[in-house]
Amino acid sequence: MYSTDLRTxxxxxxxxxxxxxxxxxxxxxxxxxxARIDAGDIIEAKDIMPEGYRKTLVRQISQHAHSEIVGxxxxxxxxxxxPTLRRKLILLAKIQDEAGHGLYLYSAxxxxxxxxxxxxxxxxxxxxxxxxxxxxxxxxxxxMGTIGWLVDGAAITNQIPLCRCSFGPYARAMVRxxxxxxxxxxxxxxxxxxxxxxxxxxxxxxxxxLDRIWWPSLMMFGPPDGASAHSxxxxxxxxxxxxxxxxxxxxxxxxVPQAEFLGLKIPDPDxxxxxxxxxxxxxxxxxxxxxxxxxGGGICGKARIRARKAAHKEGEWVxxxxxxxxxxxxxxxxA
Ligand code: BYC
Numbered sequence: 001m002y003s004t005d006l007r008t009x010x011x012x013x014x015x016x017x018x019x020x021x022x023x024x025x026x027x028x029x030x031x032x033x034x035a036r037i038d039a040g041d042i043i044e045a046k047d048i049m050p051e052g053y054r055k056t057l058v059r060q061i062s063q064h065a066h067s068e069i070v071g072x073x074x075x076x077x078x079x080x081x082x083p084t085l086r087r088k089l090i091l092l093a094k095i096q097d098e099a100g101h102g103l104y105l106y107s108a109x110x111x112x113x114x115x116x117x118x119x120x121x122x123x124x125x126x127x128x129x130x131x132x133x134x135x136x137x138x139x140x141x142x143x144m145g146t147i148g149w150l151v152d153g154a155a156i157t158n159q160i161p162l163c164r165c166s167f168g169p170y171a172r173a174m175v176r177x178x179x180x181x182x183x184x185x186x187x188x189x190x191x192x193x194x195x196x197x198x199x200x201x202x203x204x205x206x207x208x209x210l211d212r213i214w215w216p217s218l219m220m221f222g223p224p225d226g227a228s229a230h231s232x233x234x235x236x237x238x239x240x241x242x243x244x245x246x247x248x249x250x251x252x253x254x255x256v257p258q259a260e261f262l263g264l265k266i267p268d269p270d271x272x273x274x275x276x277x278x279x280x281x282x283x284x285x286x287x288x289x290x291x292x293x294x295x296g297g298g299i300c301g302k303a304r305i306r307a308r309k310a311a312h313k314e315g316e317w318v319x320x321x322x323x324x325x326x327x328x329x330x331x332x333x334x335a
Contacts, residue, residue, distance in 0.1 A: 045111035065105035135298025142209035148188015
């Protein structure tokens with residue numbers, strides 16, 4: 001139903017003809033594309049690109065969009081139970097921002113020729129992935145703070161470099177997303193600060209939330225470099241600018257002093273400053289947990305998809321009304 005493929009019909013026909021002619025992407029074509037990337041060109045939706053480049057972008061951008069949309073659910077859990085009206089308003093605003101991020105991202109992916117309906121169908125059928133972090137439950141109010149602080153903090157670390165991604169629509173979407181994520185990170189840190197400076201019970205609640213969410217937030221950066229299937233090609237194409245491990249390390253280096261400032265303890269006995277590297281050393285991540293979540297959906301995975309399915313069904317009349325109105329407008333214009 002939705003489409004943001006910006007090409008005119010004539011342009012689409014020309015692109016189809018060019019694709020048919022170039023049934024095999026020969027070395028000269030791939031080299032010429034790589035030369036554009038190496039020269040720092042920004043690739044736009046109408047540009048001819050290797051099928052692999054298009055596919056990996058649709059994969060990453062749509063998974064990113066799904067993560068934003070599914071990521072609304074763990075926080076939605078607390079809207080009716082936020083401790084004050086002010087907290088409720090801020091939380092609502094944040095959740096609405098996430099919906100907006102999902103929409104920019106679906107639109108960016110649509111410019112590559114995949115419809116939003118198809119992407120959403122992949123999410124609802126369980127075919128498409130979304131970030132593992134959103135399969136974890138949010139049993140306490142402190143989780144609203146920790147999610148903003150750590151999850152949005154990790155998201156910013158990952159997404160700032162995406163503002164320089166070689167694909168223009170994705171890079172441009174990231175600029176606004178990062179500004180909003182920055183607000184989200186601060187509001188989360190402010191919640192955790194209030195709890196950490198509150199009663200012993202409140203501080204304990206903040207610590208317990210950090211204990212649960214720390215390791216899953218490190219998994220947001222993906223598998224270690226040696227096990228990352230897409231990193232090397234995607235870095236060559238300048239979709240990714242840094243490896244999973246490099247971004248994870250940056251996040252740890254930024255976050256540890258923030259925890260120290262709050263008097264909270266990162267749940268990693270092996271965490272220590274390495275003077276020589278000028279970075280923190282940290283303990284082993286349980287990768288079997290990450291892969292199990294990716295494969296099996298995690299603790300709340302099934303509930304998340306059930307909630308999305310219900311929301312999609314409930315929104316059917318809105319989509320039908322919008323389509324009918326668009327059709328009416330088009331017929332009026334044609335008449
Ligand atoms: N969770 O070769 P790799 C937010 C998959 S939302 C699930 O390293 P790549 C927020 C990966 O997809 C922000 N799957 O992949 C919202 C691949 O599988 P496929 C979310 C994961 O793409 C609401 C396979 O493992 N951010 O901030 O080079 C409230 C091998 O991995 C995960 C983004 O989406 C994972 N954690 O690198 C609050 C950022 N990790 O596709 C906050 C954009 C890996 O071959 N995405 N996999 O079947 C990226 O930067 C990259 O896609 C990743 C993975 C770093 C995540």
